[in-house]
Amino acid sequence: MPSRDTETWQRAPAVPDTHYVSGLVYSDPEIFEEERSKIFGKVWALACHESELPKKFDFRTIDYAGTPIIVTRGGDGRVRSFVNVCSHRGAKLVNEVSGNTRRFICFYHQWAYDSEGACVGIPQPDAYNETGLRAEDCGLREVRTDSKYGLIFINLSDEAPTLNEFIGDALEPLSPMLTGTELEVFHYQRSEINANWKAWMETNLDTYHGLMHVLLRKTQVNSSREITLFLGGHAATGGSGQKYGDYGNWAAREESLALPGIGANEMKNGDLFPNFTILCRGTVIRIDTVTPISPHRLLVECRGLGVKGESESDRHQRIEHHNQYWGFAGRNWPEDAVAAERCEATFGSGAARHQIIAREENLRGNDDGMLRGFYAEWSRMMGRPANNPFNRS
Amino acid sequence: MFSDQAIREVIYRACLALDAEEFETFMALCSPDFNYRLTVFSPEIRKDMTWLEQDYAGMKALLEMVPQHMTRPGSLKRHVSVYLIDRDGETATVTSSFIVIATDGNGKSSVFVTGNYYDDIDCSGDQPLLRSRRAHLETRDLGTGTHMPI
Incomplete structure (x- = not known):
């Protein structure tokens, strides 16, 4: 069998279009950025297993395709997820990979959030009276969360199909x-x-x-x-x-x-x-x-x-x-x-x-x-x- | 009873043998009741984990198969400092720290893993022998990993 020159090397393989993949999908930066938004921003992805959150107020943090996430079991037993970002100055709210807490308190200015994502504490709040900023408008960004067979999934999109529809x-x-x-x-x-x-x-x-x-x-x-x-x-x-x-x-x-x-x-x-x-x-x-x-x-x-x-x-x-x-x-x-x-x-x-x-x-x-x-x-x-x-x- | 230097040497020789992938030399430094365990704590699942456990026969078989595998290119170098040697009858309990440096096929080196060895040395025979080794890792991200014990 002969070797190939530049032109024949670059030529598409002699198979149907569905039966080969371009090398660009592995390397092109534009494609990579699109993957994060068009794919990872829309699919259900595993966050953790139920056994990683056995007790009320247990939490796990993960990094999902560039987005830091908190997954926590609330006092009502329901698992919720939030973007791991303080609503105040945008600092990463929780640094530990796991733990148990009723309140997530930002290290930076001590803003506090409960396990349902509500902002429940702003130190020295009177200084915000002038601008009308209210704690109830400063909750965490919730991320859709659902589970199947003990597997806890998250979805960054508010519009994506349900987990059951996704998995089929x-x-x-x-x-x-x-x-x-x-x-x-x-x-x-x-x-x-x-x-x-x-x-x-x-x-x-x-x-x-x-x-x-x-x-x-x-x-x-x-x-x-x-x-x-x-x-x-x-x-x-x-x-x-x-x-x-x-x-x-x-x-x-x-x-x-x-x-x-x-x-x-x-x-x-x-x-x-x-x-x-x-x-x-x-x-x-x-x-x-x-x-x-x-x-x-x-x-x-x-x-x-x-x-x-x-x-x-x-x-x-x-x-x-x-x-x-x-x-x-x-x-x-x-x-x-x-x-x-x-x-x-x-x-x-x-x-x-x-x-x-x-x-x-x-x-x-x-x-x-x-x-x-x-x-x-x-x-x-x-x-x-x-x-x-x-x-x- | 063997000197502290003789006890250190069995640990150092074991590292040199594993670095060189001279498996028979390594096994000759282990007693027949040898037990090896590699452990690490996961803060993610809040559990101690055992990532590798072998007795003498299992370790020998594991090492003998290594040449048949597609292993990571380059080499591993175990740098060990022996901190403590405690004696109890014919057993010496040794605490050491290790850093394993990976050098790739292009000669570029980087830290692969670090942790502690907790060794029991059998001093009852003609030479000190490794009776048990627990390698406890601080490192939890293994990159491309390895087929070799640490």
């Missing part, structure tokens, strides 16, 4: 695992990686890349995998068997530890557009969320979930199963990170022109259908085709 049936294949027993987060880890956020998401959507992982080459039965696509760019996979005993000194997983609705040596995944993945490896669940920081940098947050109230030995075993893949020195996680950075090294510089997503296996095995579904939704929301976002000839 996409999490149904995982509902037995998420609802059959009460879950809690036992593992939280965040990493910033030098790559575009979509490069990380692709490691969850691209089943073909299992060839990169020696662990998956040894243990994963891909031929039986079935892929289901949902409206909105969401997807699910199931039917993939795991032969854990074929790696190192590992053993097959005990069925007694299996989560409801799945075999201990089975795997089911679910992906919500644009940035959310659940991986259920029979006995343990990992949830990924990826957030854009810049065109060339992403934040990935990973949670491990086990059964609330389980025995110490069961939890120990579940953590081990989690860590085999996704812990420190986990066998898979660092390789996905390296893959994302290697793609950044070429798309970020413009050296790579296109990405091919043209595998067709009738939504089985290593079909690229999930990637195509993701980029179809990306194109719809952005109003730009992912294969040619600037409509250049």
Whole structure:
């Protein structure tokens, strides 16, 4: 096969328009800014798991696509979210990543807010009489918040469809695992990686890349995998068997530890557009969320979930199963990170022109259908085709 | 009983062996009942977490598989300061601090992780051996991570 010159290298791949992606979607700053408003400003995104806010007045803070957010459980038990900005001088209101408080008090001038976002304290208020500024007009900016299956989601848009409309049936294949027993987060880890956020998401959507992982080459039965696509760019996979005993000194997983609705040596995944993945490896669940920081940098947050109230030995075993893949020195996680950075090294510089997503296996095995579904939704929301976002000839 | 210097040396040699990815040398510094645990506290979920735990056989198997993996380019260098050596019979309990420097394929170095080692050293035999190690991380953002224990 001949190599290619400049013109043929830049030419679009000889596949349908829906089956390749322009490198510009990973690197162009205009596209990045549009993604933040047209996609991340409109979709429901995971903020945390219910178990992270077990008590009244518990709170978590997160950074979501450049917007600081407080998520808190009010005295009425309802979870609400607010932009983490004091109404007075715009300082970041809460700096801790978690805690419990009835009042959020700004460090700067001591303005205070309750767990429902109302401004309930302005020191030396008489000085505002002249201008008529009233505390009731200085509440926090509330962010839409809803939950499903113990997962708390937020949406920056006041006009977006409801959470249930957004998700549709996409999490149904995982509902037995998420609802059959009460879950809690036992593992939280965040990493910033030098790559575009979509490069990380692709490691969850691209089943073909299992060839990169020696662990998956040894243990994963891909031929039986079935892929289901949902409206909105969401997807699910199931039917993939795991032969854990074929790696190192590992053993097959005990069925007694299996989560409801799945075999201990089975795997089911679910992906919500644009940035959310659940991986259920029979006995343990990992949830990924990826957030854009810049065109060339992403934040990935990973949670491990086990059964609330389980025995110490069961939890120990579940953590081990989690860590085999996704812990420190986990066998898979660092390789996905390296893959994302290697793609950044070429798309970020413009050296790579296109990405091919043209595998067709009738939504089985290593079909690229999930990637195509993701980029179809990306194109719809952005109003730009992912294969040619600037409509250049 | 071994001298403090001999006890420090087993810790330093263990770091040099892991830096060089000389896995047999590292395992030869561990006792058969070796236990390794890497822990970190998450303020996000307000819990202590175990991110890696292995016994002797598990650590040996984990290390033996490393060459088959697509690991991060470059190298890791463990810089250790031994702070405390406390003795109880034939066991020495050692507290150290570590900084691990990652050097990428282009020779650029940066701090990868930092934390403390809490080691128990078995001093009952011909040489001091690592019986247990808890590596407690201060660092929680791992960047691209690693396949190697710290």
